[in-house]
Amino acid sequence: MGAVKGVKAKRMPRAVREQQMMDAAVHIFGRRGYRAASMDEIAELAGVSKPLVYLYLNSKEELFTACIRREAARLTEAVKAAIEPGLAADRQLWAGLEAFFRHTAENPDGWSVLHRQARTHGEPFAAEVTAMREELSAFVTFLIGAAAREGTPPAPGTVGAGRSGELADRDIEGLAQALVGAAESLAGWANESDKLPAKDAAATLMNFAWTGLGGLMRGERWSPR
Template sequence: MPREVRERQMMDAAVRTFGRRGYQAASMDEIAELAGVSKPLVYLYLHSKEELFTSCIRRESRALLAVVAAAVEGEGAAEERLSAGLLAFFTHTAEHPDAWAVLSRQARAQGEPFATEAERMRAEIAGYVAELIGAAAQGPCDAEGLAQALVGAAESLANWANGPAGMLPRQAAATLMSLVWAGLGSLTAHGGDLSK
């Protein structure tokens, strides 16, 4: 079997294990067994548990960023692009619950250096959102602050929607757009000044 295929199997097993059991409770034995390989092979390919966890965070961050970036790219209206980005975000987190658990809970709960890896992903998503808010406002506004608030709300809603609530991605995206677009529409109408 080619190395990249074997490594992907091990990474998939690691994401599943870390996402369901957490970093501390996960064992390299369990990851190896789930991947169908020996424990020494996991260490040979992916080194230590810490390096494996870091690799999982990076891989899953890249995957989430790629789907959000693809959804918000283009020349459409800011509202449509933001809605598409939210739908892509909620769809990805629903379809990859273990990956989302690694990014949203496990990485941050373990502190450094893992939290920094997750924060990089969050900052990139907030950057996309700030750009869209700036385009919608058509004037000065605190686009970065609003983007941070929106990203935080999206993360919380994804955690809730993927839990017992079982909200569909389209419902989650529509709920958040309903909440934020009225405020963004106010920014557009008043040239970015919410005090009017």
Template sequence: MPREVRERQMLDAAVEVFARRGYRAASMDEIAELAGASKPLVYLYLNSKEDLFGACVRREADALKASVRAAIEPDASADDRLWHGLRAFFTHTAEHPDGWAVLSCQARTNGEPAAPVADELRQEMVGLVTRLIAATAAEGAGGDGSAALAGHEASGLAHALVGAAESLAGWANTRTGAVPSAKETAATLMNVAWVGLENLRGGRRWTHAARP
């Protein structure tokens, strides 16, 4: 069997075990058995449990980024780009729940070398959404500049939206009852995000001035 195929099998097995057991409780014996390989061969190809975990996180992060990027058409309107990006995100996390569990939970709680990869993924997603939010405001800007957003506003909204998307993906993937589709989950978040952005485009903002 080609090494590339064998390594993919090992990574598939490792993602499943890390998602189910957690990094610390996962054993190389179980990963090797699930992959149909000997433990010495796993060590030969992927060095150590820590290196194997890091390889899993990098692979899952790259796959998620690729799915989201492929779904966004550069020439589409800002709301279409945001919609298709969200839908691709929720589709990917629903189709790869073990990979998402490793990325969203295990990578962030087990330090080096995985945490920086997960943080980089999050920052890339935040950067992408920040640009979409800024483009949305620019598309709706009138002569009075009412739709303009300060840089910190676009960045803050993007962090909030990405955090909400991560939370919703975890919620959708762990439900025991009826499971919403990726389209439904994306629409849930889009209804909140886009209505708010439409208000900002029209110069309408919440204020606490009249409140005690």
């Protein structure tokens, strides 16, 4: 049995081995942080020798960068996969937010790598996360813009009826930045406190943001009384 296992292990394709190493690395980096993570521990968790980790992934720095790239790609992919382009913009945004919270809740170590570890260890790591963030922000900007154009006209007699509900491009971009920041903050808090299931987090943010955006599109504005 041991021999058979050994043969099996030897025959495992490099790509599969690399993914196993990265699974282990994301787990260790996500929990210990970049500096405290040890290559010994990563190799042990992956069930391979340390020299093999170095042979495949070169250095701790490159392994960490590979983990950030993979986790960023997976998160972006999860969000995009959840969205059906034919739907109304608010439903697309809901689906994207829900996928974001589900993915970050199911992959707490990956989210920790992206949200906490990658940003707290300077360049070049932070730049990888910035690229992902810009992609998601651009997408949210697009959806808010689409929603603003689709905007429900105000019901007669409601606050804001007859007032302009138009949002400037600058406002739309600002709202997208606010929403992305809110989602990041909420995902971090939900994972740490372990109190908020993904669907509830999405609902909380969606209720907060969407009724607000709905109000904006109906021309409602908050102002100091």
